[in-house]
Amino acid sequence: MEKYFSIEETAKINNVSIQALRLYDRMGLLKPADVDPKSNYRYYTMDQFMYIDLIKYSRQIGAPLKELGKVLEENDIETLLSFIKKQHEVVEKEIGRLQKISRAVESIEGKIEYALGIENVGDIYFRGIEKRNIIDIELGKKDEKSDVEIKLRSLDKILEENKIMFEGESGHSINELIRILKTGMPEFIVQISPAVSIFAFNQVIIKRIGEMGIAGFSIIGYISTVLLALFMGISHGIQPLLSYNYGKRDFEKADKVFEMGMKSNFAASLIIYLVILLGGDNIIAIFGGDKSLVKFTYDAIVIYAFSFVIASINIVTVTYYQSTENSKMANIISASRGIVFTLFFLTVMPLFIGDIGIWVSIILSEASTLTLIACLRCRKTLQNDMKYGSGDNMKEFIS
Structure with a gap:
């Protein structure tokens, strides 16, 4: 009631x-x-x-x-939102004007303080913190939301009487913690999955190929770490821009940022694969080893490195969903790409096509992840079209 x-x-x-x-x-x-x-x-x-x-x-x-x-x-909620945004712009302009005045006054204040302090250079002095008040409001564990709201408004009254604006809302910190964990989980999976996949690769390679395979895969691992860091760097670079524009509900600009990140990563992956294809043996030779090891590693990395082309798209997509707080999609893609598909194909492919299946497995893992992304996006787009009618590209992708 x-x-x-x-x-x-x-x-x-x-x-x-x-x-x-x-x-x-x-x-x-x-x-x-x-x-x-x-x-x-x-x-x-x-x-x-x-x-x-x-x-x-x-x-x-x-x-x-x-x-x-x-x-x-x-x-009408849309009309109310438009009014609030309009007043928000007025407030922001006034804040900007006052900040300019504040900076000017602060500059003058600093110059005066500097002039006064010149005579005391080298002197030791103590400076205390001004007296501050702490307001304690007891909240019981069984307090209803209305009781919490009333107590918060009593705090608002005290602050208002002292010319201090209170901005806040009632809630529980555990919910905020869960939201943070959900948002950060995809990045955790991205960071931990290389360790899982490397361990799995080592187990399969040592059983099927032996020491030569481990030595070759170690070189591939070093090269992959450097190259994947490039893709991660581009993805992390666009993350603040995606989050900012998503928060502003500026989907058109977020769409452009996402497209820019996708194109940059894809172009970089093509260049990298071309370099490995044409000069991979010279890069491998830097790590030492005889000709047989260089040839074995080159034959493997030419296959393995093609996965970078697909991974460049998958990495940006995970970053996108993480930046827009769609942790469910980000978790599904991260776990599928880094652990589920990798372990599945690494186990199955060598049984069908032999040792070459070890290197092909990573390509199939990335390709399956990309297919999963496309399927999830198409499914969500169809659901949105059925519910709202055809809409904006980015809005469909965000869902």
Whole structure:
């Protein structure tokens, strides 16, 4: 059952006057959730507190309340969001103006302090921290969300009386921790999967090929580490841009960043494969060894390195989903690419095509991952088309 608050309780909790709430009612900004027909008492719900905050902040920044009233009267979330964004731009401009003034004053202050401190160069002195107040609000484990909200608003009242703005919301830190773990899990899988795959490769190679195979794979491993670091570097470079534009809901710009990262990685992979194809034996010779080892390693890396072309796309895609907090997709792709497909094909392929299957397995693993990405994307696109109709490219990819 929804909890109702009298006009006196609502005014006290939200640190506004009763007269202000009555004024909002007359202006059509905030109608009570219920009115007692006998006593004519006004009652409000917790959901309406957000609108009280909106009205308060609108008044503080000088936003036209009549315009706000029209927005609230339409009762359309898109119109409300547009109004809030417009006022946010006004606030940001004012913040920018005040920051310029603050920097100018700070510069003058610094010059004066420097001039005063010249005479005391070399002197030892103590500087204390100004007195600060700590506000302690006890929250019980069984407190309902409404109780927590009321206690937070009592804190808001104290801060407001002292001219300090409080920005926050009620919640539990464990949820935030879980969200962080989910977001970071794909990167954890990406970092740990090379160790798993190298261990698996070593086990298969030592049984089927022997010492020559281990020596050759060690050289391939060194070269792969350097080359994959290039792809990871490009992916990590676009990650902040993806996250920033996704947060702004600027899907068009995020689409361009993603496309740029994809093209850069793919172009780099083609160049790398061409270099290995034409001069791989010279690169391998740097690590030493006789001609038989160089030839064995070259024959293996020519096959193995083709996986870089496909991996370049997969790595950027994982970074994309991780940057947009789609941890479910990122986890599926990371685990499939780094562990599931690799171990599966490494176990199966040598049984069918012999030792060459060891090197082919990594190509099939990357190709299967790319196929999985395409299938998941097509499935999500079809679901979105059925639910919303055909939409923007990036919006489909984000889903």
